[in-house]
Amino acid sequence: xxxxxPLRVLIWIISxxxxxxxxxxxxxxxxxxxKLTVPRFLMCHLAFADLCMGVYLAVIATVDMLTRGEYxxxxxxxxxxxxxxxxxxITVFASxxxxxxxxxxxxxxxxxxxxxxxxxxxxRLRHACIVMTAGWIFSSLAALLPTVGVSSYSExxxxxxxxxxxxxxxxxxxxxxxxxxxxxxxxxxxxxxxYLTVRNPSSMPAHADTRVAQRMAVLIFTDFx
Numbered sequence: 001x002x003x004x005x006p007l008r009v010l011i012w013i014i015s016x017x018x019x020x021x022x023x024x025x026x027x028x029x030x031x032x033x034x035k036l037t038v039p040r041f042l043m044c045h046l047a048f049a050d051l052c053m054g055v056y057l058a059v060i061a062t063v064d065m066l067t068r069g070e071y072x073x074x075x076x077x078x079x080x081x082x083x084x085x086x087x088x089x090i091t092v093f094a095s096x097x098x099x100x101x102x103x104x105x106x107x108x109x110x111x112x113x114x115x116x117x118x119x120x121x122x123x124r125l126r127h128a129c130i131v132m133t134a135g136w137i138f139s140s141l142a143a144l145l146p147t148v149g150v151s152s153y154s155e156x157x158x159x160x161x162x163x164x165x166x167x168x169x170x171x172x173x174x175x176x177x178x179x180x181x182x183x184x185x186x187x188x189x190x191x192x193x194x195y196l197t198v199r200n201p202s203s204m205p206a207h208a209d210t211r212v213a214q215r216m217a218v219l220i221f222t223d224f225x
Contacts, residue, residue, distance in 0.1 A: 018054025088153030
């Protein structure tokens, strides 16, 4: 599955870091459940999504290790089997939930800083729950479609929905790409607005809110890259 030794080493390093790093984040955030805020709540979902991506990479790395040198003997069984479909479901679900959550985090920071003096417009935890429920439904549907004939996880050995033979499959793949690009432009627009708000003395956003936004900006832009 992995064509070169550096790629094999790299996928193991990334998968282990993703599993350990996001596992620790979830433990810390869940352990301080009594102090749960909207940013922390959203970070829980982002950590879970990235943890799922770590699981996907670990599965691909493991299958590569077990079939090294003789993948041609296992290709049909793997790509047409339940394992590949489950692995594909995990990666599409994880990537779309991650993009959705990154956008939600950005919008929450933008709203908090833009309306810093409007306590009546503060985002509550129940609002975040509604938004993330929509995110989970969208991500689950996006991941489920290739299992029912809209594109397919069996086209390539890394179990991504790269089957674009039919018009419906083409619309599916292009739609996901466009939604991700749209999310990125939304994030860019929000951070430009945050930057202008912070430079405006009359808005007076809290220093803590600004600091959180700066940290989130680094996380979000590296993830989108």
